Amino acid sequence: MKKIQLILMLALSCSLLAQAQERREVGNMVLEEVPPIPETIKERIQQYQNTRSASFADWIPGDKGILMATRFGNTTQLHKLEKPGSARSQITFFNEPVGGGTFCPHTDYNGFLFTKDSGGNEFSQIYWYDMDTRNSTMLSDGESVNLGLNWSNKGDQFAFTSSRRNKKDFDVYISNMADPKKAEIKIDKGNGYWITADWSPDDSKLLVLQYLSSTKSNSYIFDLKTNELSPLNNAENEAVFLALAWNKEGNKIYAVSDAGREFQTLVQVDVASGKMTYLTESIPWDIDEFAVNKERTKAAFTANENGYAQLYLMDLGDNSYSKVGSLPVGQIYGLSFHPEKEQLALVLNTTKTPGDIHTLDLNTMALTRWTYSEVGGLDTESFPTAELIQYETYDAVDGDKRKIPAFVYKPEKGDGPYPVLISIHGGPEGQHVPYFSSFYAYLVNELGIAVVAPNVRGSSGYGKSYLKLDNGFNREDSVKDIGKLIEWVQEQPQFDSGRIAVYGGSYGGYMVLSSMFHYNDQLKCGVDVVGISNFVTFLENTEEYRRDLRRAEYGDERDPKMREHLLAISPTSHVEKITKPLFVIQGANDPRVPASESEQMVQSIRENEGAVWYMLAKDEGHGFRKKDNRDRMTEAIALFLKENLID
Numbered sequence: 001m002k003k004i005q006l007i008l009m010l011a012l013s014c015s016l017l018a019q020a021q022e023r024r025e026v027g028n029m030v031l032e033e034v035p036p037i038p039e040t041i042k043e044r045i046q047q048y049q050n051t052r053s054a055s056f057a058d059w060i061p062g063d064k065g066i067l068m069a070t071r072f073g074n075t076t077q078l079h080k081l082e083k084p085g086s087a088r089s090q091i092t093f094f095n096e097p098v099g100g101g102t103f104c105p106h107t108d109y110n111g112f113l114f115t116k117d118s119g120g121n122e123f124s125q126i127y128w129y130d131m132d133t134r135n136s137t138m139l140s141d142g143e144s145v146n147l148g149l150n151w152s153n154k155g156d157q158f159a160f161t162s163s164r165r166n167k168k169d170f171d172v173y174i175s176n177m178a179d180p181k182k183a184e185i186k187i188d189k190g191n192g193y194w195i196t197a198d199w200s201p202d203d204s205k206l207l208v209l210q211y212l213s214s215t216k217s218n219s220y221i222f223d224l225k226t227n228e229l230s231p232l233n234n235a236e237n238e239a240v241f242l243a244l245a246w247n248k249e250g251n252k253i254y255a256v257s258d259a260g261r262e263f264q265t266l267v268q269v270d271v272a273s274g275k276m277t278y279l280t281e282s283i284p285w286d287i288d289e290f291a292v293n294k295e296r297t298k299a300a301f302t303a304n305e306n307g308y309a310q311l312y313l314m315d316l317g318d319n320s321y322s323k324v325g326s327l328p329v330g331q332i333y334g335l336s337f338h339p340e341k342e343q344l345a346l347v348l349n350t351t352k353t354p355g356d357i358h359t360l361d362l363n364t365m366a367l368t369r370w371t372y373s374e375v376g377g378l379d380t381e382s383f384p385t386a387e388l389i390q391y392e393t394y395d396a397v398d399g400d401k402r403k404i405p406a407f408v409y410k411p412e413k414g415d416g417p418y419p420v421l422i423s424i425h426g427g428p429e430g431q432h433v434p435y436f437s438s439f440y441a442y443l444v445n446e447l448g449i450a451v452v453a454p455n456v457r458g459s460s461g462y463g464k465s466y467l468k469l470d471n472g473f474n475r476e477d478s479v480k481d482i483g484k485l486i487e488w489v490q491e492q493p494q495f496d497s498g499r500i501a502v503y504g505g506s507y508g509g510y511m512v513l514s515s516m517f518h519y520n521d522q523l524k525c526g527v528d529v530v531g532i533s534n535f536v537t538f539l540e541n542t543e544e545y546r547r548d549l550r551r552a553e554y555g556d557e558r559d560p561k562m563r564e565h566l567l568a569i570s571p572t573s574h575v576e577k578i579t580k581p582l583f584v585i586q587g588a589n590d591p592r593v594p595a596s597e598s599e600q601m602v603q604s605i606r607e608n609e610g611a612v613w614y615m616l617a618k619d620e621g622h623g624f625r626k627k628d629n630r631d632r633m634t635e636a637i638a639l640f641l642k643e644n645l646i647d
Contacts, residue, residue: 009480029632032614033508037635040315044446047376048438049631053355054371056334056345057101058112063340066370067101067112068357074627078114092130092136097625099124100354106155108455109177113149113158120621126160128180139180145545148195152203159196159206172208176615187222198245201296207243207253214429214460215468219243219255221271232269233259240264247316256287261426262463266290266301267471268319279319292316293337300335300344304461306388307407309333311346313362326365328353331435354379354436366420383441384409386434391488393481404481406454407434410494411444418450419499419645422482425453426506428470428553429463439634447638447646450495456481472555476569479514486522501645505529505623506593513571513601516578525581525644527637529620530593533601535566543591575604581644583613585633587599587620613640
């Protein structure tokens with residue numbers, strides 16, 4: 001019933017707005033007060049829109065190359081690549097982007113599993129692709145959310161997580177390849193997301209994660225014969241404990257944990273005694289990705305060192321590890337050991353090179369590039385580099401002003417002072433890290449706009465104390481960090497203190513809206529993408545399976561005191577303070593931040609006689625994944641900034 005009421009409310013809202021505003025439709029895009037895009041902008045931005053990247057999916061069995069994902073048409077699809085630098089051969093052809101792509105280890109089944117949703121609704125379904133017939137078959141129920149595909153070592157079974165039981169809780173299921181559409185529920189405990197991490201070497205047990213929030217998670221061993229769950233950590237502790245993999249004997253487990261530590265550290269747990277040994281205490285940063293080889297003798301992991309990924313190799317015999325120092329400075333992800341050779345697949349991404357797949361020879365440490373993603377004919381050496389700065393905010397730590405890290409991308413051409421776009425990440429537990437961004441490059445190189453991307457309190461990557469600083473009643477403390485960043489920008493002679501804008505998506509969209517009413521007089525305009533406008537309506541209308549997870553971060557709107565606080569800090573309660581131009585962008589099928597959040601903000605701004613552009617994509621969800629839609633969005637943002645920030 002609530003879903004129907006929400007749809008009716010959106011329809012009525014759209015109808016009322018259409019009566020008063022200029023409204024037009026272009027393809028699947030609904031535009032209100034968004035002017036036609038001049039050809040001059042379309043032509044110059046086109047090259048930047050035609051960059052792409054590649055991501056690693058899996059090794060193809062029999063040493064026949066790799067399975068990878070990239071976009072050649074409108075959406076990201078799966079391709080196979082036989083050898084480094086060879087032509088990519090597309091395998092999947094859908095109107096919707098696909099995710100995953102993991103081959104069955106069993107020789108009787110020549111194919112792979114992948115996932116796909118519809119219109120960005122995030123209700124991902126599981127599909128089997130048969131490499132012999134070149135046909136795909138949906139294995140899941142077509143209605144639930146499905147994720148976390150995990151093959152057994154033998155390859156005759158796969159585990160996954162699904163909301164199919166009640167569309168709210170995430171349970172663990174196992175399917176047998178003899179009848180893969182039939183799934184047996186194994187764990188239905190509710191209370192968090194239950195996700196499998198690894199099968200024991202003999203496939204008799206599973207490592208299972210219970211994810212509760214960014215600051216609390218538990219891990220268990222699930223015995224497939226007795227259906228018993230055995231805890232690996234103290235579930236009463238407020239700590240992260242994420243099991244990763246078994247050792248080859250099946251008597252020890254690798255995990256990351258911040259129990260008793262500030263950062264998420266790699267640990268080893270003895271199954272019999274429960275003794276936990278910290279392995280990477282010499283690395284004062286979070287351990288991110290972790291992969292083991294088929295024999296479980298070697299591992300590779302990355303550390304998030306001040307926003308940059310550093311790769312390490314580990315000998316699982318004695319747990320010694322060493323840094324790989326020969327790689328470009330940037331982001332490293334998609335780690336996967338070759339099942340037969342001494343090679344590690346990885347993706348490298350820097351501010352000047354898009355994500356491309358490489359392999360590292362573990363004997364010679366030679367790096368081989370497999371993909372060469374197109375960059376629209378641009379000289380990416382001219383793309384801006386990221387300068388890490390720290391600015392002082394309003395409070396102190398141990399008597400000294402707290403420092404907030406931020407990355408600055410600024411034009412090389414011209415003398416300035418440059419207009420500034422403050423780009424705020426989502427999450428809120430996210431983190432801005434330097435990466436290849438043709439959008440940032442267009443803003444900097446073509447529009448002469450400097451981009452400043454802060455990691456305000458509440459961001460991940462800087463320890464659990466920093467991560468918790470904005471929780472609950474401290475929500476607006478992170479907004480104050482933006483206020484201090486505005487002051488920092490105004491003090492820099494290279495920047496124009498009178499031309500500052502804010503931009504962000506999801507939680508970053510909330511930060512934009514909040515900054516717009518807190519610092520209205522210091523800003524020229526703002527761009528809000530799928531942002532939260534009212535925490536109470538957001539928590540009441542976000543998909544039911546997400547509510548408890550978000551309540552752990554924002555507070556429980558059912559508590560009267562917290563409800564009052566959430567309403568008090570919500571942008572919809574302060575619309576009269578927003579007098580600068582605003583651009584709101586939304587996907588109609590967004591399960592996280594419903595379109596009603598954007599609709600009510602747009603309507604409130606207009607009722608207050610404010611200036612607001614509105615863009616709604618009917619075939620998108622939480623962000624735009626289709627190239628056509630992203631192109632229209634970036635063109636419109638460029639025009640909005642040109643008219644309201646630059647001119």
